[in-house]
Amino acid sequence: MDIVLEMQGVCKTFYGDGVIVKANDQVNFNLKKGEIHALLGENGAGKSTLVGTLFRKPDSGIIRLNGKEVELNDPITALNYGLGIARQDLTKSLIERHTIAENILSISKGFFLSLTEIENEIIKVLNMYDLGELDPKVRIWKLSGGEKQRVEILKALISDPDILILDEPTSMLTPTEIDNLFKLLNKLKARGKSIILISHHLEEAVNYSDRITILRQGKVVDTIDTHKAKENWKSEEEGIRAIANLMVGRESLYDLYREPLKPVNVAIEIKGINAKNEMGDEVVRGVGLKLMDNQIVGLAGISGNGQAELVEAMLNLRKADSGEVWIRGMNITNKSIRAIKNLGVAYVPEVRRKALILDLSVRENLLLNSYQYSPTPMIENDNNALITEELIDRFNIKTPSPLVPVRTLSGGNRQKVVVAREFSVIPPDGAGLILIVENPTFGLDVGTTQFVREELLKMRAAGAAILLVSSDLTEILTLSDVISVMYKGRIMGTVDSEDATRENIGLLMGGVELEEVFS
Amino acid sequence: MRIFHYEVFMQKRVSTITGLKAIRVRIFALFCGLTVIGIFFGFLGIDPIALYVDIFWVNILLFPNTLGRFITLLLISIGLAIPFKARIDNIGAEGQYVIGTLAAFGTSLYFSFLDPVLLIPLMFINGFIIGAIWALPVVFFRAKGGFQGADVVASFLMVFPAVFLMEYLVSGPWRDRETGFAYSSLIPEINRIPVLGDLKIYIPLLDFHLDFSSISFPMVNIKELFEGLSLGTIQINIDTIRWDFSPVHITIFLAIFLTLIAYYFIFRYVNGIPKTKIGYEINVIGKNPLAGRTAGMSFFKVILFCMIISGGLAGLAGVGEIAGNQFRLGTTSPGYGFTAIAVTYLGGLNPIGILVSALFFSVLSVGGNAIKLTKGLPGTALDVFSGVILFFVLLAEFFFRYTIKWRRV
Numbered sequence: 001m002d003i004v005l006e007m008q009g010v011c012k013t014f015y016g017d018g019v020i021v022k023a024n025d026q027v028n029f030n031l032k033k034g035e036i037h038a039l040l041g042e043n044g045a046g047k048s049t050l051v052g053t054l055f056r057k058p059d060s061g062i063i064r065l066n067g068k069e070v071e072l073n074d075p076i077t078a079l080n081y082g083l084g085i086a087r088q089d090l091t092k093s094l095i096e097r098h099t100i101a102e103n104i105l106s107i108s109k110g111f112f113l114s115l116t117e118i119e120n121e122i123i124k125v126l127n128m129y130d131l132g133e134l135d136p137k138v139r140i141w142k143l144s145g146g147e148k149q150r151v152e153i154l155k156a157l158i159s160d161p162d163i164l165i166l167d168e169p170t171s172m173l174t175p176t177e178i179d180n181l182f183k184l185l186n187k188l189k190a191r192g193k194s195i196i197l198i199s200h201h202l203e204e205a206v207n208y209s210d211r212i213t214i215l216r217q218g219k220v221v222d223t224i225d226t227h228k229a230k231e232n233w234k235s236e237e238e239g240i241r242a243i244a245n246l247m248v249g250r251e252s253l254y255d256l257y258r259e260p261l262k263p264v265n266v267a268i269e270i271k272g273i274n275a276k277n278e279m280g281d282e283v284v285r286g287v288g289l290k291l292m293d294n295q296i297v298g299l300a301g302i303s304g305n306g307q308a309e310l311v312e313a314m315l316n317l318r319k320a321d322s323g324e325v326w327i328r329g330m331n332i333t334n335k336s337i338r339a340i341k342n343l344g345v346a347y348v349p350e351v352r353r354k355a356l357i358l359d360l361s362v363r364e365n366l367l368l369n370s371y372q373y374s375p376t377p378m379i380e381n382d383n384n385a386l387i388t389e390e391l392i393d394r395f396n397i398k399t400p401s402p403l404v405p406v407r408t409l410s411g412g413n414r415q416k417v418v419v420a421r422e423f424s425v426i427p428p429d430g431a432g433l434i435l436i437v438e439n440p441t442f443g444l445d446v447g448t449t450q451f452v453r454e455e456l457l458k459m460r461a462a463g464a465a466i467l468l469v470s471s472d473l474t475e476i477l478t479l480s481d482v483i484s485v486m487y488k489g490r491i492m493g494t495v496d497s498e499d500a501t502r503e504n505i506g507l508l509m510g511g512v513e514l515e516e517v518f519s
Numbered sequence: 520m521r522i523f524h525y526e527v528f529m530q531k532r533v534s535t536i537t538g539l540k541a542i543r544v545r546i547f548a549l550f551c552g553l554t555v556i557g558i559f560f561g562f563l564g565i566d567p568i569a570l571y572v573d574i575f576w577v578n579i580l581l582f583p584n585t586l587g588r589f590i591t592l593l594l595i596s597i598g599l600a601i602p603f604k605a606r607i608d609n610i611g612a613e614g615q616y617v618i619g620t621l622a623a624f625g626t627s628l629y630f631s632f633l634d635p636v637l638l639i640p641l642m643f644i645n646g647f648i649i650g651a652i653w654a655l656p657v658v659f660f661r662a663k664g665g666f667q668g669a670d671v672v673a674s675f676l677m678v679f680p681a682v683f684l685m686e687y688l689v690s691g692p693w694r695d696r697e698t699g700f701a702y703s704s705l706i707p708e709i710n711r712i713p714v715l716g717d718l719k720i721y722i723p724l725l726d727f728h729l730d731f732s733s734i735s736f737p738m739v740n741i742k743e744l745f746e747g748l749s750l751g752t753i754q755i756n757i758d759t760i761r762w763d764f765s766p767v768h769i770t771i772f773l774a775i776f777l778t779l780i781a782y783y784f785i786f787r788y789v790n791g792i793p794k795t796k797i798g799y800e801i802n803v804i805g806k807n808p809l810a811g812r813t814a815g816m817s818f819f820k821v822i823l824f825c826m827i828i829s830g831g832l833a834g835l836a837g838v839g840e841i842a843g844n845q846f847r848l849g850t851t852s853p854g855y856g857f858t859a860i861a862v863t864y865l866g867g868l869n870p871i872g873i874l875v876s877a878l879f880f881s882v883l884s885v886g887g888n889a890i891k892l893t894k895g896l897p898g899t900a901l902d903v904f905s906g907v908i909l910f911f912v913l914l915a916e917f918f919f920r921y922t923i924k925w926r927r928v
């Protein structure tokens with residue numbers, strides 16, 4: 001097979017706060033025509049940086065397209081050479097205030113642009129590639145995470161690139177959407193297109209890729225032929241473990257154990273909540289939930305079915321039209337978010353923009369809760385500095401220094417900052433923690449995902465009440481004691497984890513009534 | 520952008536320029552600004568070098584006047600730095616200042632039965648409160664109105680009622696009948712803020728009296744220099760220069776004290792963390808209000824705090840200026856509130872930087888005023904000064920975040 005893209009000795013260094021980060025160090029990488037090449041590695045390994053150098057040239061190193069050396073100075077040049085990319089950081093690559101069509105001006109030709117033409121083209125391509133429904137006239141900020149991700153993929157595809165680069169394209173997609181995406185990738189592959197796939201869902205790499213290149217600390221560890229390797233792996237599971245070990249450099253995956261516990265105290269109870277979304281549609285309709293200490297309640301559902309709005313209404317970050325919220329026997333409906341959080345509530349929002357201040361340092365981001373622990377108007381600086389050092393250490397946040405802006409961290413490490421901060425909330429006088437997490441392992445590498453899930457279980461054992469909102473069924477099934485499924489703003493049913501299977505939860509998520517599923 | 524064979528583009532810096540390097544860049548920006556102004560004056564047929572040299576010497580001679588101006592600019596600018604840091608654009612400090620001057624005069628008028636020991640502090644208190652109240656619409660429109668830019672609009676619009684009120688009072692109820700011009704009467708001498716001119720400092724152990732009213736020093740060696748200068752109407756006693764510190768009222772100590780307080784409690788970082796909760800909240804709200812809100816911070820409270828301080832300090836500046844320096848109200852607003860915006864940005868939104876930049880603008884303003892008389896420049900020439908300087912300073916802000924790069928294509 002011909003090599004369409006070859007990168008040789010690629011280096012990219014970042015300078016920040018007097019520290020030098022070699023994000024890519026003499027990387028050699030090649031992509032064959034008609035292959036899916038998975039690019040894997042831990043958070044901060046340099047994957048996004050590497051594909052980024054195809055759109056803004058690296059510090060040094062050679063890039064050849066079809067054997068010819070090229071200089072890819074800017075995204076437009078790259079686009080003209082037939083490269084398309086769906087980026088990981090959507091806050092940077094999609095403009096929130098603009099419509100979908102306005103975000104996809106790349107295909108406009110000539111001097112004048114016609115939005116109608118682009119809108120028609122978008123609809124055509126959506127149908128052709130089976131990417132589901134999207135209204136090109138809708139503004140980005142109104143979309144759910146998954147929808148944004150589909151826009152980003154569409155943006156990459158619409159120019160019909162020969163080399164398609166997908167940086168964590170599936171992190172917010174539903175299982176069906178993921179299936180569709182890979183069907184599409186296979187079709188493209190058959191048409192001779194080449195694909196670079198970056199993902200932390202290793203099963204995707206094992207099942208769909210032709211080759212796998214693994215990065216560790218900016219260097220290539222190995223490139224393996226997936227088809228050959230599969231002959232040695234007895235199962236998908238074993239393949240995943242083998243790759244994970246290569247990524248981390250040691251044994252890293254093992255089974256989680258959820259010890260049986262008998263929850264007794266009700267930590268938080270919500271009754272009949274109704275709430276609207278930004279557009280004024282009623283997206284939470286009479287939801288009731290009960291969360292006990294020592295318990296993980298999984299709130300499953302395809303993202304965009306009102307889960308995020310429910311949580312926001314619960315925390316009074318969004319106005320609830322009706323309903324009540326009780327924490328440990330106290331009615332907290334319409335209390336301020338500060339008052340609610342002070343009862344020992346921690347919250348990891350799905351939208352990172354709500355949790356991180358990108359321009360402030362890692363340290364300042366880590367103390368967004370703990371800064372107010374002192375009784376005076378002063379902050380206990382030394383103590384807080386110490387706390388943040390510990391968190392960086394414990395959650396293995398890869399940052400050159402606690403004082404660099406969070407903006408410079410890799411996607412996964414940003415998420416670690418949020419998780420580290422919220423998992424370390426100290427509830428007042430010995431009360432149990434109430435932890436509300438939305439997609440906590442979003443963008444995290446396998447090792448860290450494992451770590452975060454373990455932490456959740458540890459906190460559960462220590463008495464925390466945890467509401468786990470996740471679109472990742474595996475996560476819900478391995479961690480939850482009780483699973484509630486949300487569909488179109490309603491709880492379809494609540495199932496004990498013993499009775500829950502991938503199939504019956506999946507049916508509930510698709511809107512099938514509980515009685516039908518369990519009949 | 521493409522220029523001949525080179526492609527020129529801007530790129531975000533990995534880390535924003537801060538600290539010493541930022542100061543160097545600012546000084547450079549200042550220098551560029553002065554050059555451009557120089558060229559501008561050059562076209563008007565004024566030798567810019569001579570102009571700057573004159574400005575320098577005028578300030579040496581009139582150093583106490585420079586300090587007097589410095590007090591006003593410093594107070595307003597420190598107040599502005601706080602909302603600016605929270606990304607609340609209070610561009611209406613002028614109104615808050617003007618209303619402060621009215622508060623001072625009104626207090627002296629209506630509370631004249633009070634002993635000056637009580638009356639003068641009361642002036643400051645009233646100035647602070649009324650200045651703060653004048654800033655409140657910004658809080659409500661910005662926090663509750665929910666559209667960005669409400670702060671700009673509301674704060675600016677509040678300038679006009681303040682100025683109109685001043686015009687009304689000065690030409691009406693508070694008018695001094697004795698003069699033909701629209702001026703208020705003078706604040707009685709006992710109700711004025713003490714000035715350094717008659718302040719005697721007693722240092723116990725050294726048994727040493729420092730009398731600010733007449734610091735004189737011989738100027739033998741630079742005598743020739745002075746003779747070469749064309750300072751027009753300003754009379755110089757060439758053998759001894761006397762600094763008369765009467766334009767410097769003791770508000771200067773208050774201003775410097777408040778500057779240090781603001782630095783210590785709001786702007787200072789220890790271990791990469793601000794010293795106070797409110798300082799941290801201002802940071803967070805300024806950079807990402809959504810995250811602040813999700814974490815439980817009250818946007819409203821932070822804005823309220825910022826605007827009270829900001830309006831209050833501008834009010835204090837007004838009190839100081841009227842009761843310590845001018846002693847009577849006129850009908851025109853002097854524009855200190857607008858100049859202070861430039862001062863604040865030139866100081867890098869940092870009290871220590873603002874100390875320096877306030878001094879710099881005072882030098883410009885006093886120098887410019889004196890030159891105005893001698894060189895026949897219009898008063899608005901001063902606005903050109905601060906406008907151009909501000910432009911370059913904001914440009915420097917841009918370069919802290921971005922670089923311009925070029926490469927061959």
Ligand SMILES: Nc1ncnc2c1ncn2[C@@H]1O[C@H](COP(=O)(O)OP(=O)(O)OP(=O)(O)O)[C@@H](O)[C@H]1O
Nearest residue numbers: 014023043044045046047048049408409410411412
């Ligand atoms: N703009 C930047 N400034 C400074 N350092 C940066 C910048 N972008 C990335 N880095 C650093 O480069 C390293 C590699 O980052 P990169 O985003 O490529 O990681 P990644 O492999 O994509 O990780 P993830 O799986 O978390 O997305 C990280 O250590 C990160 O801190």
Ligand SMILES: [Mg+2]
Nearest residue numbers: 048088410411
């Ligand atoms: Mg990445």
